[in-house]
Amino acid sequence: MPYSRSATGVTPAHIIYLIDVSGSMVKPLDKKPKIDHINTAIKRSLRHMIQRSMTGQIVAPRYKILMIAYSDDPMMVTNGFEGIDDFARTGRFPELIATNGTNTKAAFSAAYEILQQLIPQIPDHPAPMVCHLTDGRFSDETGDPEPMVKEIMALSNEDGNVLVENIFVDTNLTVEPIINIKAWPGITSVSQLNDVYAKKLFSMSSILPESYAREIWKENFSLSERCTMIFPCANKELIELAFTASSATKL
Amino acid sequence: MNKDIVLNGKNSVLQLICQQKADKVQYEELSFSNLDNGKKISIKLGYRRCKNFDETNSAGHDFAIIQADQEYVVGLVADGVSQSFFGNIAAEFISKRFIQILWNNRQQPLNHKQTENFLKSIQKEAFAEVNHFVIPQHLSPALQQILEDVRRKEGSKAVFTSFLLDVASRTAYLYKVGDVVAFVQLENGNLLPVESDPTGCWSSLGQNSLKLHTEIVNLAKGILLKSDGVKGLLGEVFDEEQTAETKFIDLAENGSIDDDISFVAVCLNQNNDIQQYIKMPNHLLQKQPNQTYLQLDVPSLKEEVTVHTIPEIEKEVTAQNQKLVQPTKRSIPKLPDTGNISTFSKSNQSGKNAMLSKLIDSKLVLYTVPFLMGILLCLVVLNNGFSYSRKYEEKSSPKITPPPVEPTPMITPPPRPTTKTGVASENANKVDVSTVAGGPVANPDQLVIGKNGIPKAGSNTDSANENKDNISSDKILTSGLGANSTNENKNNANNKISKTEGSGYTEVNSDENGRLKFTGRGNLGESSHQETSSSNTSNSVKLNSHEKIVNGRKVPCLETDPK
Numbered sequence: 001m002p003y004s005r006s007a008t009g010v011t012p013a014h015i016i017y018l019i020d021v022s023g024s025m026v027k028p029l030d031k032k033p034k035i036d037h038i039n040t041a042i043k044r045s046l047r048h049m050i051q052r053s054m055t056g057q058i059v060a061p062r063y064k065i066l067m068i069a070y071s072d073d074p075m076m077v078t079n080g081f082e083g084i085d086d087f088a089r090t091g092r093f094p095e096l097i098a099t100n101g102t103n104t105k106a107a108f109s110a111a112y113e114i115l116q117q118l119i120p121q122i123p124d125h126p127a128p129m130v131c132h133l134t135d136g137r138f139s140d141e142t143g144d145p146e147p148m149v150k151e152i153m154a155l156s157n158e159d160g161n162v163l164v165e166n167i168f169v170d171t172n173l174t175v176e177p178i179i180n181i182k183a184w185p186g187i188t189s190v191s192q193l194n195d196v197y198a199k200k201l202f203s204m205s206s207i208l209p210e211s212y213a214r215e216i217w218k219e220n221f222s223l224s225e226r227c228t229m230i231f232p233c234a235n236k237e238l239i240e241l242a243f244t245a246s247s248a249t250k251l
Numbered sequence: 252m253n254k255d256i257v258l259n260g261k262n263s264v265l266q267l268i269c270q271q272k273a274d275k276v277q278y279e280e281l282s283f284s285n286l287d288n289g290k291k292i293s294i295k296l297g298y299r300r301c302k303n304f305d306e307t308n309s310a311g312h313d314f315a316i317i318q319a320d321q322e323y324v325v326g327l328v329a330d331g332v333s334q335s336f337f338g339n340i341a342a343e344f345i346s347k348r349f350i351q352i353l354w355n356n357r358q359q360p361l362n363h364k365q366t367e368n369f370l371k372s373i374q375k376e377a378f379a380e381v382n383h384f385v386i387p388q389h390l391s392p393a394l395q396q397i398l399e400d401v402r403r404k405e406g407s408k409a410v411f412t413s414f415l416l417d418v419a420s421r422t423a424y425l426y427k428v429g430d431v432v433a434f435v436q437l438e439n440g441n442l443l444p445v446e447s448d449p450t451g452c453w454s455s456l457g458q459n460s461l462k463l464h465t466e467i468v469n470l471a472k473g474i475l476l477k478s479d480g481v482k483g484l485l486g487e488v489f490d491e492e493q494t495a496e497t498k499f500i501d502l503a504e505n506g507s508i509d510d511d512i513s514f515v516a517v518c519l520n521q522n523n524d525i526q527q528y529i530k531m532p533n534h535l536l537q538k539q540p541n542q543t544y545l546q547l548d549v550p551s552l553k554e555e556v557t558v559h560t561i562p563e564i565e566k567e568v569t570a571q572n573q574k575l576v577q578p579t580k581r582s583i584p585k586l587p588d589t590g591n592i593s594t595f596s597k598s599n600q601s602g603k604n605a606m607l608s609k610l611i612d613s614k615l616v617l618y619t620v621p622f623l624m625g626i627l628l629c630l631v632v633l634n635n636g637f638s639y640s641r642k643y644e645e646k647s648s649p650k651i652t653p654p655p656v657e658p659t660p661m662i663t664p665p666p667r668p669t670t671k672t673g674v675a676s677e678n679a680n681k682v683d684v685s686t687v688a689g690g691p692v693a694n695p696d697q698l699v700i701g702k703n704g705i706p707k708a709g710s711n712t713d714s715a716n717e718n719k720d721n722i723s724s725d726k727i728l729t730s731g732l733g734a735n736s737t738n739e740n741k742n743n744a745n746n747k748i749s750k751t752e753g754s755g756y757t758e759v760n761s762d763e764n765g766r767l768k769f770t771g772r773g774n775l776g777e778s779s780h781q782e783t784s785s786s787n788t789s790n791s792v793k794l795n796s797h798e799k800i801v802n803g804r805k806v807p808c809l810e811t812d813p814k
């Protein structure tokens with residue numbers, strides 16, 4: 001059964017975050033700059049992963065996190081893959097600052113290179129995840145990232161293909177507004193999306209594995225199995241849900 | 252592992268309980284028998300905390316406990332929820348409370364509603380306990396904050412499965428919250444899994460749904476509870492060949508890296524030969540039946556088996572036993588410096604022997620024994636005389652004159668010892684006694700007579716010869732010396748015994764060659780001298796014509812002139 005491997009201290013789940021820190025991230029969303037929501041969501045997500053990895057005061061390295069912030073160029077925020085236990089021990093969470101352009105393709109290319117090296121080393125781990133967060137269309141001069149994303153999605157280990165999740169932080173992305181987040185079943189069809197770039201991201205997203213859905217249900221969300229891992233986030237609650245989904249590896 | 256064992260006859264309760272902070276594999280298995288129905292009850296417990304906890308010596312989040320007497324067994328395995336606030340707190344709390352309530356109500360087991368009410372009623376107490384827990388200050392502020400949030404939002408959580416087994420009826424009552432695995436082995440050998448909603452959970456905050464599952468299973472032969480960390484262990488638990496231990500230790504050594512592993516189990520088997528389960532240590536079985544160890548109070552098989560199944564207790568019992576047996580084994584006593592032998596004898600006897608010892612030790616014996624022996628001697632002489640006379644009469648019809656009645660022997664008590672030293676020896680008869688004139692001795696066997704037949708004064712430097720002499724002394728005493736010569740012989744400084752026989756006397760003197768000379772004089776006049784050798788090889792006594800051996804003693808044979 002795909003995506004059934006548990007994230008343990010011995011076989012941790014690997015997650016690559018690709019965070020768009022382009023200049024548009026300073027625009028407000030839900031009364032705050034988007035980048036603030038992102039920073040908050042990242043912290044919350046890391047804390048969530050710490051809690052999921054915790055037994056008493058012991059934090060098992062169930063997650064390995066690599067964070068790349070990108071604008072014109074991608075840059076590594078973390079020191080390679082860092083264990084979630086390292087975050088717990090140091091208490092150091094990344095703070096991102098919005099800068100210039102949006103070179104999405106470069107960010108995915110960097111992730112691809114990392115995954116090519118990583119995957120042969122983790123055949124029995126949970127399938128890695130690439131969580132991409134952005135607030136808008138990539139810069140035209142940097143090129144279309146989709147082919148690169150498809151290559152990433154073709155990579156696999158014994159647990160399954162690499163998962164790609166897209167978090168699109170903006171308003172009015174869906175045909176129907178998402179009112180009750182806890183009861184929201186997720187995006188299951190491209191027709192549910194309003195925005196052109198959101199539709200592109202839909203095609204760049206993996207299907208939510210059943211095992212992930214079950215873990216997300218434990219957090220009192222209602223994402224349906226087989227929904228697409230694109231999260232149109234118009235508020236902080238949706239961002240929280242999106243980050244929850246990124247760490248929903250089976251324990 | 253803590254082994255909290257109470258041995259108190261019929262009310263004895265056995266309890267095996269894990270130690271959450273131990274960094275070793277914990278395994279124990281106890282067996283005992285129900286004396287009423289002959290059922291053998293085996294209880295087992297295995298525990299190993301997650302190896303990740305070893306470095307920080309953190310408490311394991313599982314908890315395992317099993318408790319039994321001859322009629323009931325209760326057991327529980329709890330698994331603290333990892334992502335809650337120190338799930339080990341909830342696991343320990345719920346385990347101890349629930350086992351207690353199960354045990355207290357073992358004769359009227361809790362029903363579903365009562366159990367639910369109880370589990371909710373103790374949440375307040377658990378909440379207080381969790382709130383009092385101090386988060387370690389060495390953790391990073393971020394982690395402390397996370398833990399504080401978890402305490403506030405989640406509380407401490409645990410899942411558990413518990414059972415109560417009525418041994419007589421073989422009825423199992425099962426209580427399950429969450430995903431702790433449970434199997435019941437039925438009398439036909441089949442294993443019945445206890446199914447329930449695995450998402451149930453007990454929380455100190457009371458916010459989680461218990462999803463309590465209760466079940467009654469009849470004809471239960473065994474029960475196994477195990478945490479989800481224990482992979483594979485199943486049939487071995489009910490195996491009488493004790494393969495469960497091997498399997499569990501293997502699991503603990505090669506597993507438990509990422510999770511605690513724990514299980515408890517009970518197995519009922521018909522005990523066809525209860526005696527075979529009495530594991531009496533060999534050193535006890537080899538003792539003489541009248542030794543004190545039989546008073547070790549082994550009132551029930553249960554206590555005996557229990558005692559000798561737990562290594563620590565076994566050591567203790569062995570020590571007690573040695574303590575009890577030791578005096579009887581102490582065959583090489585050290586004589587007290589100034590005391591007399593009776594002190595030693597008294598301290599080394601018990602029961603009836605002690606009474607006898609007391610009597611023997613009493614100085615009264617110095618007077619009563621010779622007195623009784625004297626009377627006996629007279630009776631023998633009289634009887635012998637009549638017998639002999641009758642035979643003679645049949646042949647020659649002699650005129651019979653009864654022998655004179657021997658008066659009560661008067662023995663002068665020995666003088667008090669002036670000095671005495673005693674040294675233990677390992678040789679025959681065990682004791683070398685060196686006395687100065689008139690010193691007391693324990694008994695004839697302990698007397699060492701010098702080469703001249705005189706109790707040796709001073710130190711025992713020639714033990715070999717002394718033992719040889721000792722044997723000689725025995726032979727002398729048993730081969731013809733009169734009863735009245737025994738104690739006197741020992742107590743006289745020069746081995747000279749003065750005895751009155753009516754108006755007569757008998758003297759025993761030793762010459763320079765160790766030969767003893769007897770000189771007797773009675774009413775009938777001075778008897779002839781006789782000599783007997785005190786050497787080892789000489790065991791005969793020369794008799795004069797008017798003497799004969801009766802009952803091993805030389806007695807005068809008085810003949811009268813038939814005319």
